[in-house]
Amino acid sequence: MPRERLDEPGLGLTGVDWTRVSSKLVWTELITTVLAGVVVTVGCVLIGVVSGGPGETAGLVWTLIGVAIGIITLVTAVLTPRRVRAIGYALRDDDFVLRKGLMWQRFTAVPYGRLQLVDVNRGPLDRVLGMSELKFVTAAASTNVRIPGIPADRADELRDRLVELAESRRAGL
Amino acid sequence: MTFRPGPPPPAPPAPNRRGNAAAAAPLTDGEWHRLHPLTPLLRGGIFLVVVLGIVVNNLRDTLFETFIPGGGSREQGDPVRYVWEHGAFGWVLLGIAVFLVVLIGLFYLSWRMHEFRVTGEIVEVRSGVLFRNHRKARLDRIQGINITRPLIPRLFGTAKLEIAQAGNDANVQLAYLGAKASDDLRQRILVLASGARDEPEEATPGRQYSSDGVVSDRVYEFLSPELDADAVHATRIVKVKPGRLIASMLLSGTTVVILALVAAIIVSIALTGEYFLLVTLFPAVIGSGGYYVRKFSKSLQYTIADTRDGIRIGFGLVSTTNETLPPGRIHAVSVAQPLLWRPFGWWDVRINRATNAGNGASSNQQVSSIVLPVGTAADVRQVLEIILPALVGSAVVGPEASKDRLREGSAEAVSVVDDSLTTTGDAGGFVHSPRRGRWLRPLSARRNGYRFVEGAVLLRLGAVWRSLVVVPLPRVQSVRVEQGPLERLLRLASVHVHTVSGPVAARVGALDARDAQRLWSGTAERAVEAAATDTSHRWRSRGPAAADGQEARTTPDPHPAVPQAARSALDVPPGWQDVPGTGAVR
Numbered sequence: 001m002p003r004e005r006l007d008e009p010g011l012g013l014t015g016v017d018w019t020r021v022s023s024k025l026v027w028t029e030l031i032t033t034v035l036a037g038v039v040v041t042v043g044c045v046l047i048g049v050v051s052g053g054p055g056e057t058a059g060l061v062w063t064l065i066g067v068a069i070g071i072i073t074l075v076t077a078v079l080t081p082r083r084v085r086a087i088g089y090a091l092r093d094d095d096f097v098l099r100k101g102l103m104w105q106r107f108t109a110v111p112y113g114r115l116q117l118v119d120v121n122r123g124p125l126d127r128v129l130g131m132s133e134l135k136f137v138t139a140a141a142s143t144n145v146r147i148p149g150i151p152a153d154r155a156d157e158l159r160d161r162l163v164e165l166a167e168s169r170r171a172g173l
Numbered sequence: 174m175t176f177r178p179g180p181p182p183p184a185p186p187a188p189n190r191r192g193n194a195a196a197a198a199p200l201t202d203g204e205w206h207r208l209h210p211l212t213p214l215l216r217g218g219i220f221l222v223v224v225l226g227i228v229v230n231n232l233r234d235t236l237f238e239t240f241i242p243g244g245g246s247r248e249q250g251d252p253v254r255y256v257w258e259h260g261a262f263g264w265v266l267l268g269i270a271v272f273l274v275v276l277i278g279l280f281y282l283s284w285r286m287h288e289f290r291v292t293g294e295i296v297e298v299r300s301g302v303l304f305r306n307h308r309k310a311r312l313d314r315i316q317g318i319n320i321t322r323p324l325i326p327r328l329f330g331t332a333k334l335e336i337a338q339a340g341n342d343a344n345v346q347l348a349y350l351g352a353k354a355s356d357d358l359r360q361r362i363l364v365l366a367s368g369a370r371d372e373p374e375e376a377t378p379g380r381q382y383s384s385d386g387v388v389s390d391r392v393y394e395f396l397s398p399e400l401d402a403d404a405v406h407a408t409r410i411v412k413v414k415p416g417r418l419i420a421s422m423l424l425s426g427t428t429v430v431i432l433a434l435v436a437a438i439i440v441s442i443a444l445t446g447e448y449f450l451l452v453t454l455f456p457a458v459i460g461s462g463g464y465y466v467r468k469f470s471k472s473l474q475y476t477i478a479d480t481r482d483g484i485r486i487g488f489g490l491v492s493t494t495n496e497t498l499p500p501g502r503i504h505a506v507s508v509a510q511p512l513l514w515r516p517f518g519w520w521d522v523r524i525n526r527a528t529n530a531g532n533g534a535s536s537n538q539q540v541s542s543i544v545l546p547v548g549t550a551a552d553v554r555q556v557l558e559i560i561l562p563a564l565v566g567s568a569v570v571g572p573e574a575s576k577d578r579l580r581e582g583s584a585e586a587v588s589v590v591d592d593s594l595t596t597t598g599d600a601g602g603f604v605h606s607p608r609r610g611r612w613l614r615p616l617s618a619r620r621n622g623y624r625f626v627e628g629a630v631l632l633r634l635g636a637v638w639r640s641l642v643v644v645p646l647p648r649v650q651s652v653r654v655e656q657g658p659l660e661r662l663l664r665l666a667s668v669h670v671h672t673v674s675g676p677v678a679a680r681v682g683a684l685d686a687r688d689a690q691r692l693w694s695g696t697a698e699r700a701v702e703a704a705a706t707d708t709s710h711r712w713r714s715r716g717p718a719a720a721d722g723q724e725a726r727t728t729p730d731p732h733p734a735v736p737q738a739a740r741s742a743l744d745v746p747p748g749w750q751d752v753p754g755t756g757a758v759r
Contacts (some may be wrong), residue, residue: 079194094701106655108699113651113704139527140650140671169705 007110016098018088025149026075026124030077037073041066089147094169096136100146108145113169114138118159122152134158200354201291201361207350208287209331213280216348228269289347291358293365296336296345308346310338312366313711316528317483317541318359319496322352327492334358335543337496339527339673356361363482363499368711402713407485408576413475413546415517421547422465430462472546480558483564486544496541500563502526502711506544507589507677508553509640513647520594521545524560527674530610542676550594557587561629563712564645566738568628568703586626590641593633602635604692609663610683621693623668623681628703630670630696632681642669644679645701646696654693656686668692 030124038118052059082102089098095111119135126148132155136145150158200206260727279302285299291312299307317337323755326332332348338344350358410454422428434457442450473490480497487495514520522545545556558580566579566585574582593601597619605622606614614621618637624631649670656666660682664691667682684692 095697097697101655104655104657105661106653107693108651108653109693110651111649111697111701113701137674138650138671141674142541142669142671143651146649 016090016092016097020088021087021133021147021149022087022151023081023084023131024129024131025087026081028123028129028131028149029080029084031125033073033076033080037069037077041070041073044069084149086148087149089163092164096145097145108143110136110138110143110145110154111169112162112165115162115166117167118162120155120159132156136162177605182628183650192714195435199361200358201365203292205288205290208284208289208347209351209354209355210284211329211331212287212349213277213284214264215326215329215331221695241690280646291362291365296362298345308345310336310343312362313368314338315366315499316502316526317496317498319494320355320359321492321494322489323492327352332356335643336362337526337528344528359409359497360482363497366499366711367482372396407480409477410476410478410560411545411548411552413472413548413552415473416616417547418472419469419474420518421521422468424517425511426513427461427464429513431457475546477544477556477559483563484560486545499527500712501567501707503560503564504558504672505642505645505675505677505679506564506643507558508557508594508643509638510594512638514547515639519547520547520550522553522556522560523676524675525672527673550591553594554587554591557590558583560724561586561643563642563709564648565626565628567712568645568647568707568708582628586629586631586643586727589624589626589631590643593631594641595639596633597636601633603631604684604688605633606665606683607685610665610685612663613660613665613683618683621683623684623688625695625699630679630692630699631677634681642677642679644672646700647707647709649696649700649704652693652696652700654689656689660686666690668696670696 028084036153044062047063048059048066049056050059054060054063079102079166086105087098087100088104089096096115097107098108100106100108115136116139117137119137121133122131123133130152132152133146133148134150134155135137135147136143223267282302283300286302286305287298289296291297291299294312296310296312297308297590299305316334316339316443319335319337321333321335322331323333326349330352332352332355333346333348334355336345347355347358389552435454438450438454438457442448470490472488474493475488476486478485478487482523483499483502485495485497487493501522504527507523508520510520520545523542524544526542528541544560545552548556562576564583566582567574568577569582590603593603595679596603598605601624601694603622603624605620606618608616608618608622617634620633622625622633624633628647629643629645632644634640634642641662649672651671653669653671654666655669660666663683664686665683666686667680668689670679672679681692
């Protein structure tokens, strides 16, 4: 059975230039994933040891949970570069399109007139690497469009451009 | 809205302060007006009555004993008796009197300081004595105007008017106004908000209220039906029959849960022989009884009417509520059928709105999102004919078209929805899930689908719990197409059309990947087109007036990155604080 990826012809996105995010995002993503993974894994294994080690049922279950989380973390970490490469955005004539995800692919289109505000967020890791995260807010809470890993000056520029576009196409809610 | 903890702003010139909301005088003349004089009594007076009641109750015992000595037990610790016995009665009386005077004075002051005004662009309310609160709301952002008449204020001939705005806790409340004044004010605000420049004069004449004395007025008001069709220029009205309402409530999921609970208790009694378990039955029965009575009394006299300024939804027997939704304020519509209603062919109609009416209280939120609590397919058709012309029709033929043209524009959507309530497969022109979609939608694969009509996208969902979702294209906020690993294996994908949050979720899954992509790109494209021509925020403005709200917006916002907390001020272009006089629009 042929597997079909979403961005094959049919989406009307052929000929769209995707702007990829900075490859430095891999580092922030890796650090957060590995940190969280290690903390949770160690926590689970510790609880397992405290509750009697692999000999007891409770200890065994906790250890297994820890191992499973460790494996998931490893897989996520290995796939991180590909996942970061999969993030892309494009400014089309009338809307903004964001693509994200490898396993769970998603494409979101936000018409410019629907943008209520554009946030620029910078965490400590982002600041070290000179990156920003753009966040869009529309009247729908479920829109939830975040684009991490945009170079800081580019992010400000993009924000101003988007706000300008939104202003020129403003409609009601 | 601004919050000013400082000295109150200078009072406007004295002659203008004559305005009294109790009179049906025009309240939209751009001057400051006060609320109904009974407001302090209705808002804070209950507290006073309670205190008075406690004092009188204690006093009564004491008085009884003074006149009938020996009757009743002489318990210790009654403050009134203590005071009486220690001869400090005069002082305490004086203290109470001073307290009352101060309290009444404060209430009076807060009433004096609570003012509102309506101009051509905004509604403003300022209140508070020490902490001033000043709130402005743009008229073209009004999501609905709600008039509530709870029992007590209704007895006094007053009503609460609430102007719903987009966002959390962004509503403007005017409690309380005279009943007639609030109806009048709502109509005038809607006229102003609609941006109608050629305001026909028929709105004002013929609205002389004759009074035959206070009591007979009240009695008349209580006996008259909830909806007076002539007064609101209603052209079509759908009523919900009380019998069907009761039946529909009894046939809800809640009933099943309650019955299961009762059955479980009875079975456990039968098995264990412990009859004390019967005690647990009572709270369940009483609680559920109360729930049904409350729900029922709220939904009695339910009417949906098509008026000149939008859809009017009214309900309630003792405490009545009615709300007017201006056109274009509905973001999504769902027509759904709970499983138990299926044998009777009943449906309900719910909508998504950009507001939390009623102070975010959950019950009110629920009520304000239900358009039709229960109805047959014919009722559904009528309701759709009321709500869709302003939504879909205005997207097709433009909002300034006449009512008939709007109706024509939405006719396709109405008939497709009406025809497709129970269909499956290709009927009705729907693109539905492919055969392999059965892995994810075992029963509904043949029903689960979408279709575009002019001005809207329709989703047909569910074979067991059937529903039909209509999203008007000018209200689409964004669109997403997604595919998980399982869906990729089956070459399926799902599409989520984002609208403002509410009970309607426009999400369709297990579509063929290509169909899903077509839906995604089609919706994105059409939504942009539809939004560009949409002027429903000023729904009755024609020609140049349409640009009225736009001119202030050309200045780019220098500080776009507003924190999310400021979302209630959504989309407020700079400079609108400069309030033009009423003449600007009318």
